[in-house]
Amino acid sequence: MHDSLAEPQDLEDAARYVLHDPREIARVLQSLVEAGALISAHIMPGGLPCPTALLDVDVDGNVLVDGNHQESINQRIVTAHHLTCVSQLDRVRIQFRLQDLVRVDNDGRTAFSAPAPASLLKLQRRELYRLQLVPGPLVTVQVPAVADRDPALQVRVLDLSGGGLALAVREEDERRFAARTVLSDCLLRLPDIDPMPVQLEVAHVSRRDPPPGAALRAGCRFIGLSPHSEKQVLQYIFRVERQRNARERRAV
Numbered sequence: 001m002h003d004s005l006a007e008p009q010d011l012e013d014a015a016r017y018v019l020h021d022p023r024e025i026a027r028v029l030q031s032l033v034e035a036g037a038l039i040s041a042h043i044m045p046g047g048l049p050c051p052t053a054l055l056d057v058d059v060d061g062n063v064l065v066d067g068n069h070q071e072s073i074n075q076r077i078v079t080a081h082h083l084t085c086v087s088q089l090d091r092v093r094i095q096f097r098l099q100d101l102v103r104v105d106n107d108g109r110t111a112f113s114a115p116a117p118a119s120l121l122k123l124q125r126r127e128l129y130r131l132q133l134v135p136g137p138l139v140t141v142q143v144p145a146v147a148d149r150d151p152a153l154q155v156r157v158l159d160l161s162g163g164g165l166a167l168a169v170r171e172e173d174e175r176r177f178a179a180r181t182v183l184s185d186c187l188l189r190l191p192d193i194d195p196m197p198v199q200l201e202v203a204h205v206s207r208r209d210p211p212p213g214a215a216l217r218a219g220c221r222f223i224g225l226s227p228h229s230e231k232q233v234l235q236y237i238f239r240v241e242r243q244r245n246a247r248e249r250r251a252v
Helices: 022-035 071-079 171-177 227-251
Strands: 039-044 048-052 054-057 063-066 082-089 092-099 102-106 109-114 120-124 140-143 153-160 164-169 182-189 196-206 216-222
Touching: 022 054, 022 082, 022 092, 022 120, 039 071, 048 071, 063 102, 071 102, 153 171, 153 227, 164 171, 164 196, 171 196, 171 216, 196 227
Parallel strands: none
Antiparallel strands: 039 048, 039 082, 054 063, 063 109, 082 092, 092 120, 102 109, 140 153, 140 182, 153 164, 164 216, 182 196, 196 216
16 A cells, blocks of 8 residues: 555645535545555544455445455444545545445455445645745735625635645635635636636635634635646746745755
8 A cells, every 4th residue: 555545634634625526426436446446444443444445336325345354353344433445546545434334245255335425535646735825925816706795805825736725814704715615706816927717615714823814714625727727826836836945045
């Protein structure tokens, strides 16, 4: 198993990459079945890892999971609160939780059936790196007005990655950034680049380490970002990182 799959990902930090649409989740799970992908299932509580694989996904997204050759492990799975399952497909990290597992017979072999997971993390390697922008260059997102009482907002970007960004949100604007809210027709403004149309989905809102002048951090993921726009975002991240590294080397 690849080193990156040794432990489950902190979902709070990766929440912007979590899928909630049952159809999208079922498609990803079916891809794991078709690829015969190895899965590291962490039995919770305790975190005991054991290798397994998805055997089948039905039309409702319910899954069939391979059992273990050790009966003691199968007994642990039966009594587990849940399994945190981690895998990798085409260099994309996949993570999901299975609960209410039921032991079943699958052509003479032990297997476990479970309801479809409510969410699934799909995280590409290039999305792991986040460029911290505070302190640093001013990058903003313009959120359009949605009603007379909700004027257009110019919101500072706190960090940026190939998969999303975090915004500094004032207390009075919190209701516009509730989790699962889709922010359409936004404009991402990067220095020296024309304003970039983007659509965002708010993945989580946190009061942890808010920047000066803001009360909240809203982690958002890009929805349907075009390849050209994604390339511009990544090029900007690499350019700023190179400039920072050059300054650090001169300061030594």
